[in-house]
Amino acid sequence: xNATLPEAAVQQQFxxxxxxxxxxxxxxxxxxxxxxLFFGVLFAAYVVCRWRFPxxxxxGSAHTDFAMGTAETAILLTSGCLAAIALRQIQLDCARQSxxxxxxxxxxxxAFLVLHGMEYHDEFEEGLIPGIRYTQxxxxxxxxxxxxxxxxxxxxxxxxxxxxxxxxxxVMAIRTWRGTFSSAYYTPIEITGLYWSLVDIVWIFVYxxxxxxxxxx
Amino acid sequence: xxxTTFPGHAEATDGGYLVEGGRxxxxxxxxxxxxxxxxxxxxxxxxxxxxxxxxxTLMRLTLVHPDGRLMSAxxxxxxxxxxxxxxxxxxxxxxxxSTMGNFLVPLMIGARDVAFPRLNLFSWxxxxxxxxxxxxxxxxxxxxxxxTFYTPFSTMFSNSNVIxxxxxxxxxGFSTIxxxxxxxxxxxxxxxxxxxxxxxxxxxxxxxxxSVVMMLATPVLAMTLSLIGLERLAGxxxxxPALGGDPILFQHFFWFYSHPAVYIMILPAMGVxxxxxxxxxxxKIFGYKFMAWSLFAIAFIGFLxxxxxMFVAGQSMYAxxxxxxxxxxxxxxxxxKVFNWLATLHKGSIVFHAPMIYTLGFIGLFTLGGMTGLFxxxxxxxxxxxxxxxxxxxFHYIMVGGSVMAYLGGIHYWWPKATGRLYSEGVAKIAAWMxxxxxxxxxxxxxxxxxxxxxxxxxxxxxxxxxLNILSSLGAAILAVSYLMPLxxxxxxxxxxxxxxxxxxxxxxxxxxxxSPPPEHNFHETPVVTxxxxxxxx
Numbered sequence: 001x002n003a004t005l006p007e008a009a010v011q012q013q014f015x016x017x018x019x020x021x022x023x024x025x026x027x028x029x030x031x032x033x034x035x036x037l038f039f040g041v042l043f044a045a046y047v048v049c050r051w052r053f054p055x056x057x058x059x060g061s062a063h064t065d066f067a068m069g070t071a072e073t074a075i076l077l078t079s080g081c082l083a084a085i086a087l088r089q090i091q092l093d094c095a096r097q098s099x100x101x102x103x104x105x106x107x108x109x110x111a112f113l114v115l116h117g118m119e120y121h122d123e124f125e126e127g128l129i130p131g132i133r134y135t136q137x138x139x140x141x142x143x144x145x146x147x148x149x150x151x152x153x154x155x156x157x158x159x160x161x162x163x164x165x166x167x168x169x170x171v172m173a174i175r176t177w178r179g180t181f182s183s184a185y186y187t188p189i190e191i192t193g194l195y196w197s198l199v200d201i202v203w204i205f206v207y208x209x210x211x212x213x214x215x216x217x
Numbered sequence: 218x219x220x221t222t223f224p225g226h227a228e229a230t231d232g233g234y235l236v237e238g239g240r241x242x243x244x245x246x247x248x249x250x251x252x253x254x255x256x257x258x259x260x261x262x263x264x265x266x267x268x269x270x271x272x273x274t275l276m277r278l279t280l281v282h283p284d285g286r287l288m289s290a291x292x293x294x295x296x297x298x299x300x301x302x303x304x305x306x307x308x309x310x311x312x313x314x315s316t317m318g319n320f321l322v323p324l325m326i327g328a329r330d331v332a333f334p335r336l337n338l339f340s341w342x343x344x345x346x347x348x349x350x351x352x353x354x355x356x357x358x359x360x361x362x363x364x365t366f367y368t369p370f371s372t373m374f375s376n377s378n379v380i381x382x383x384x385x386x387x388x389x390g391f392s393t394i395x396x397x398x399x400x401x402x403x404x405x406x407x408x409x410x411x412x413x414x415x416x417x418x419x420x421x422x423x424x425x426x427x428s429v430v431m432m433l434a435t436p437v438l439a440m441t442l443s444l445i446g447l448e449r450l451a452g453x454x455x456x457x458p459a460l461g462g463d464p465i466l467f468q469h470f471f472w473f474y475s476h477p478a479v480y481i482m483i484l485p486a487m488g489v490x491x492x493x494x495x496x497x498x499x500x501k502i503f504g505y506k507f508m509a510w511s512l513f514a515i516a517f518i519g520f521l522x523x524x525x526x527m528f529v530a531g532q533s534m535y536a537x538x539x540x541x542x543x544x545x546x547x548x549x550x551x552x553x554k555v556f557n558w559l560a561t562l563h564k565g566s567i568v569f570h571a572p573m574i575y576t577l578g579f580i581g582l583f584t585l586g587g588m589t590g591l592f593x594x595x596x597x598x599x600x601x602x603x604x605x606x607x608x609x610x611x612f613h614y615i616m617v618g619g620s621v622m623a624y625l626g627g628i629h630y631w632w633p634k635a636t637g638r639l640y641s642e643g644v645a646k647i648a649a650w651m652x653x654x655x656x657x658x659x660x661x662x663x664x665x666x667x668x669x670x671x672x673x674x675x676x677x678x679x680x681x682x683x684x685l686n687i688l689s690s691l692g693a694a695i696l697a698v699s700y701l702m703p704l705x706x707x708x709x710x711x712x713x714x715x716x717x718x719x720x721x722x723x724x725x726x727x728x729x730x731x732x733s734p735p736p737e738h739n740f741h742e743t744p745v746v747t748x749x750x751x752x753x754x755x
Contacts, residue, residue, distance in 0.1 A: 012738065013330035013407070023332040023406040030398045030432055038436035041470055045444075045455050048466055130460075131452025142461045149453040149460070153444065 009185050021187045028191045032198050035161075039202050042154045046209055049146050056143020061214030063128055063144070064151070068119050069211035072112050073203065076162075079108035080200040083169070083193045086176075090186045095176055098189070102173035105196070109166035116159055123148075151210055158206060161199050168192045231716075233637060233734030249334035250737060255320035256635070257341050259628075262316060263704075265307035265348060270700060272300035277659075277693040280686045285676035293676035294361040295377065301364030306386050307348055309616055310478060312624050313485035314431070315344070315396055318424045320635060322400055324728035325418050327409025327746065329738040332402040336395050343392035350385030354378040363674065365475070368456040368467040372448040380449055383442045390439045393481075397431030400424050409727070411746035418726055418750040419508050423488025426512040430477045430484070430519065438474035441467065468530055472523035480519040482616055483583070484512055486623030487554055490576050493626050494558055495751040496724045497573035498565030502751055504557045511550035518547045528599045537596050544594035551587055555580060570722075571645035575626030578653040579619055586614025589664065604674070607667025610660045618656055625652070625703065632707065633721045637734040638714030644706045651699035658692025725752050 014020040050057045086101035120129075127135030129152065130145045138144075172192050175181065181189055234252045238244055245253055275296050279287040288296065323331055331337050354360055360382045362371040371379050404417075404425050445467075447453040454460025456467040495502050502508055524532055524540030532540075558580050567573065589611040593599045602608060626649075633639055662685040667673075671682045678686070720729040731740050 011334075013328065013332065013334060015743075019406055023402050026405055027333060027398055027402045030401055034394050034398070034432050034436045037433050038440050041437050041440035041444075044470075045466060048463060049455065049461075052463070053461060130454065146454055146461045149455055149462075153447060153453055153455070157440075157443075 017185065024187050024191055025194075028194045032194065035198055035202075039154075039157070039205075042150065042157065043205065043209070046150050046154070049150060050213075053140070053143030053146060056140035057147050058214055059140050060144040060147030060151070061210060061212070063123075063126070063148075064211050064214065065119050065122065066211050066215060068115055069207060072115050073207045075108050075112050075115070076200055076203050079105045079112075080197060082108070083196045087186070087189055087193050090176065090181050090189055091183050093183045095179060095181065098181070099173050099177035102169050102176060102189070106166050106169035106173060109162050109169065112162055113159060113166070116155065154206055154210070158199070158202055161202070165192075165196050165199050168195065231637070233732055234737045235637070235734050237737040247338070249330070249338055251319050251323050251331045251334065251337060252635070252735065252739075254334075254337050254341055255316050258311060258315040258319060258344070261341075261345060261348065262308055262312055265303050266700075268352075269300050269303035269308055270697065272296050272303070273693065274697060276300065277690040279676055280678070281690045283678050283680045283683050283686075285678075288676055290676050291361060292359075294363070294674070295359030297674060298360050298363050299355055302351060302360070302382060302386065304616075305364055305478070306389050307344075307351065309482040309620055310393055310431075311344060311389075311396070312482075312620065313489060313627065314393075314400065314424060314427055314481070315340075317420075317489065317624075317627050317631060318396070318400055318427075318485065321631065321728055322403055322421055322424055323407065324634075324731065324735060324739055325421050325726060326404065326407060326412050327727050327740065327744040328403060328407035329740070329743075331399045332406055333399050337399055340392040340395040340399070343388050343395070347385040347387070347389030347392065350381050350388065354381035354385065357381070365471060366442070366445055366467075367471075368445065368448075368464040369458060372445055372456055373459075380446055383446050387439050387442050387446075390435045390442075393431050394435045394439075397428035397435075400428040401432070404428075409744050409746055412727075413746075415506065415509075416746055416749050417509075418488075419491035419502060419505070419512075420485075420488035422509040423484050423491070423512050426516040427481055427484045427488075429513075430481050430516050433520070434474045434477035434481070437470060438478075441470040441474065444470075465527070465530055465532070468527050469523065472526045473520075476523040476526065477516075477519045479612070479615065480516055482620045484516065486579065486583075486620045487512065489623040489627040489630075490558065490579050492726070493572045493576040493623075493630055494561055495753065496630070496722050497568050497570065497576060498562055499568065499723075499753040500561065500565050500751070501749075501753070502557065503560035503563075504553075505749070505751075507553055508557055511553045514550035515547060518543060518550070522547060525594055525599070528596050529603045541594055541596050545591065548587065548591055548594075555584055555587075569646075571642055571649050572626045572630035574646060574649040574653070575622050575629065578649065578656075579622040579626065582614050582618025582622060582653075582656065586611055586618055589614065602667060604672055605667035606663040606671050606673055609673050610663035610667060613660045613663075618660070622652070622656075625649070628703070628707075630722065631728075632710070633717030634728055634733050634735070636711055636714070637717055637732075638710045639717045639721060640710035640714055641706050644702065648699050648702040648706075651695055651702070655692050655695030655697075655699050659689050659696050660692070662686070662689045662692075726750060 010017050010020050014023065082101050082105045086098045086105065089098035089101060123129055124133055127133050128148050130149045134145055136144055169192060172189050176189065234250055238248060238250060245257065248254060275288065276293070279285055279293060285293065319331070319337065323329065357378050360377040360379055362375050362377070362379060366379070366383070404421060444453065444455055448456060454462040456462045456464050458464055491502055491508060522540055522544045524536055525544045528537050589607070593602060593608065593611060629640065629645055666682055666685050669682070671678055717733045719732050727744050730744060
């Protein structure tokens with residue numbers, strides 16, 4: 001693909017580059033709508049279970065690592081910001097800067113996953129993983145177990161999305177470094193950025209629901 | 218590439234897309250052409266239809282005799298589960314959208330292909346992988362949960378291959394989502410010059426409304442089935458009462474998908490019927506805008522009625538009342554459609570070609586299925602009829618009498634376009650009539666059986682129900698023949714049929730302006746649209 005000739009990158013089914021770009025953007029937005037419903041099930045389950053066991057959810061949340069969760073939030077939001085700047089830089093034809101920013105974004109995604117892995121490890125030590133190693137006792141132990149079931153499903157599916165995002169960002173960084181994109185053609189970067197924002201936004205809802213509930217109680 | 222020139226495709230050869238782009242199997246399995254992908258889907262879907270049909274045949278054979286001697290209770294459970302899973306996810310949901318939707322939407326709007334051709338091929342592979350999982354589950358001993366996978370049976374008690382089937386349906390779900398996304402973007406972005414929204418054929422409107430439901434409902438099923446898998450594998454207890462979870466929550470999630478899924482099955486059928494009826498009466502559709510927007514009304518209200526599957530599940534009475542009223546509300550846009558089809562027929566000179574017979578059959582059977590749906594939407598009556606054959610008859614009138622009739626009608630109508638061959642109209646008419654008769658013989662007795670209290674999903678029943686069950690099984694035999702017939706005469710047409718010219722039905726619509734079969738990129742010149750969709754002039 002030749003970056004200086006955007007028409008060369010237009011697939012045969014489209015008339016021109018702008019039609020192709022709009023189609024890709026609309027497709028991504030439609031996919032994001034799908035993802036909202038996908039995670040919506042888990043948030044609905046969270047609401048129902050928390051309504052059934054309000055105190056157990058506060059207690060369960062107190063078992064989570066507040067500092068770690070906050071650090072993960074900061075990392076993810078920073079990475080989202082960098083992805084946005086990377087898009088701006090490619091629009092200004094600063095391909096090298098854009099590539100580096102995308103690389104850092106991807107690295108922050110990895111950092112998020114590493115921190116999450118450490119969290120999972122600590123919880124394994126504490127016996128907080130339902131079905132694998134759960135050693136809690138007490139009056140609310142069952143409700144806490146339900147909280148942790150939801151915690152693992154929600155953060156697990158979210159981390160899976162982060163992992164996909166990390167790979168996508170890495171591919172984009174390499175392609176940008178090689179000069180595939182320019183101010184004339186940068187749709188894949190924009191779409192990857194949209195996806196990464198979805199990952200961010202889902203986390204913005206996960207963070208209070210999982211980590212802040214305990215501190216509030 | 219410029220909008221109007223296609224180097225290398227100045228003249229279509231006789232085989233059109235069927236030979237352009239390669240004749241090898243590999244060229245078909247790696248194609249990006251929406252028409253070829255539609256053909257791949259049609260072959261796969263036909264295969265699954267006959268697999269599901271074989272399961273239905275076994276069930277009807279068992280039910281000839283009240284003591285259920287042909288099959289044990291366990292095998293019967295596995296048979297109806299296989300029938301349900303295959304027919305719902307591997308036939309009905311992809312049937313019209315993935316075959317005719319894929320084939321026709323780009324042709325009808327004057328596009329060269331769908332917006333994302335590679336994604337389109339990828340969805341076919343997802344569909345096939347999902348299908349393999351499901352067939353593998355059958356070969357390894359089957360699943361006995363019913364297609365609804367109700368918890369806690371599916372999560373705690375069933376010893377069958379639930380995980381395999383759940384994975385299969387999950388994967389196929391993403392094929393549905395991607396197809397929906399492709400069709401939505403295609404309709405928005407790829408319309409030919411002059412193809413304004415109100416000039417779109419109603420089939421395209423129907424596919425658009427269906428795609429919205431596919432995209433918003435299917436992820437809910439995907440996540441819910443994931444939770445079932447995680448509950449079985451890892452002891453996640455969201456639906457497990459022993460762990461404080463809520464099995465009713467599963468039903469809410471499942472029907473939040475599965476009720477809209479019914480509209481994924483029927484909305485495309487309504488689109489097909491709207492095309493066919495205009496050709497059959499050679500006139501405009503009555504109330505075009507009402508027809509278009511009633512599709513969206515059905516799709517929208519369809520998201521708000523899932524609770525009517527749970528009237529006896531311990532749901533709050535007040536919730537049931539609201540769900541009941543909303544379920545009645547769906548009947549309004551549905552009735553608008555039926556009345557508009559009737560008004561379209563009014564004073565028309567009706568041509569009774571085979572697609573039209575299927576169309577008229579659709580309207581009658583859909584109306585009967587819809588009316589009995591109102592019985593089931595009434596809380597008091599539904600409590601009495603829940604889990605009886607009345608429900609079975611109701612949804613088969615919609616899904617088989619409605620969707621399958623329209624699917625076959627559409628297959629016949631667009632057959633010359635897709636293959637470039639004419640089929641034998643006389644024998645096709647016989648098959649269409651046989652299907653109508655066989656269908657009613659099979660399922661009308663089930664209304665009566667259900668009303669008299671015969672429960673569904675048992676291999677045995679009280680001897681007093683035997684007469685009607687024999688009638689139903691006889692009807693099923695006729696139905697089976699009417700399904701097998703097209704395999705032969707359409708198969709014959711494929712190799713020996715007379716060549717079709719571009720527009721054998723003298724129909725309107727862009728798909729008839731290009732050759733039969735269409736060239737690889739559909740049109741030699743991008744068409745410019747100047748009129749509405751149903752400008753019949755004779």
